[in-house]
Amino acid sequence: MTFITPTLLSDGRELIYFDAGRAASGLHRAPEEDQRGLPPRGPSGSARYDALTGEWIAVAAHRQSRTHLPQADQCPLCPSTSDNHSEVPAADYEVVVFENRFPSFGPDLGDLPAHPGWGTTATASGRCEVIAFDPAHEGSFGSLAPERARTVIDAWAHRTEALSALPGIKQVFCFENRGADIGVTLLHPHGQIYAYPFVPPRAAALAAKAAQFLEAAGGRQTLMGQVLASERDAGDRMVVEGTHFSAFVPFAARWPLEVHLVPHRQVADIAGLSGTERDELTEVYLDLLGRVDALYPTPTPYIAAWQQAPVDDALRRSGYLHLQLTSPRRAVDKLKFLAGSEAAMGAFINDTMPEQVAAALRAATPAAPAAAGSPPKDPA
Structure with a gap:
C-alpha cells in the first residue's frame, strides 16, 4: 500500500x-x-x-x-x-x-x-x-x-x-x-x-508492426509474445529469466549495450501489471541494472525507456509493455556516437555481437541490493 x-x-x-x-x-x-x-x-x-x-x-x-x-x-x-x-x-x-x-x-x-x-x-x-x-x-x-x-x-x-x-x-x-x-x-x-x-515516431513504428502481426495471426498471437518465446527457446541472448519477467539482448540490437525486459503476460502498460508482477519486476530490474554496472569499473550511462501501448484503444489490443535499456558504451573508454548512417539515415550499425553482450551480462555479478535508508551506491 x-x-x-x-x-x-x-x-x-x-x-x-x-x-x-x-x-x-x-x-x-x-x-x-x-x-x-x-x-x-x-x-x-x-x-x-x-x-x-x-x-x-x-x-x-x-x-x-x-x-x-x-x-x-x-x-x-x-x-x-x-x-x-x-x-x-x-x-x-x-x-x-x-x-x-x-x-x-x-x-x-x-x-x-x-x-x-x-x-x-x-x-x-x-x-x-x-x-x-x-x-x-x-x-x-x-x-x-x-x-x-x-x-x-x-x-x-x-x-x-x-x-x-x-x-x-x-x-x-x-x-x-x-x-x-x-x-x-x-x-x-x-x-x-x-x-x-501525438504518438512519437518510434512508438508509432512499434505499434504499427505489432498491429499488423496480430491481424496476420488472426488475433491469436502478439509480435512481442512470439519474439519473447523465440528468444527463450534460443537461449543464447537471454540474460535473466523469472516467473513473470525475462530480459534478453535483442537479436537485432541497435546499440552496443541493449537489453529488453519483457513481461511474460501481454499487458499494455505499467498500470496493468498485478501486484505480484510489480514485486518481481522490482527484483529483476534491479538485478539487470546491477549486471549492466558490473561490466565496467565505472557506472554505465544508459537510457531506460518504457515502451507502453499508445492510449488509442485500437492499438492497445496488440500493444505489449516492455523496457528498452540502451547504452552507447561499447568499451571501457569508448562510446558509440550517432554519426552519418545512424543520425542521417536511421540505419544502425552495431559495434558488438548481441550474443557476446548477453554472455557478459549473464556472467556479471551484481552488487548486493541497497538497504532501505542507505546512501546510494554510485553517482549517476
Missing part, C-alpha cells in the same frame, strides 16, 4: 508524494507550503509539423534556462531546507512526482490539428513530469533499495493511468536518463514522464 498525497507548488504546478513507508506506519502526510512565491507559469511552447516526414517537432526555447548540474546544496530535487527551497517543499520524502518547471509539452492540453501541412504550427500541448526516486542527492534507479524501487514502479503506474486520461494525450512515456554521457543535467536519482499529444 502507498499513501498518495497531491498538493500544488506556488506557481500552480501539481506535486504528488508517494509514501509506502508512511502507509506501513499509518502516518498520513500533511503537505508543506512552497515558500518560494514563484511567478505564474509561462505559456506552452509550440509544435511544428514536418511535412516531409509527417512528424511533429516541439520547439521549447524556454528550456535553455533550466538548471544544469547544480551544487548539492542547491539541488532542485533534494528536500527543502532553510537554505535551499527546492521543488519539493517537504523536509523529507520517499518518491515524489511534479510537473516540470521547464516542460517540452504543456501545461496546456488539447488536440493537435487533424490535417496539418507545411507551415502548420500548434500549441505543444501535453504534460511533462519529473519523478524523484529518492531524497538522496546522487544515485539512479539501480542504487535504490528494493522497497523504494517498488514505490517508484507504483508511481509510474499511477501517473501512466492518470495522464492517459487527460484530454488530447496519445502516448505516455516513462524513462530514466542516467549519466553525463547521456546528457543528464541533475545528479539526483530521477526520471521523467512525458504525456505526448
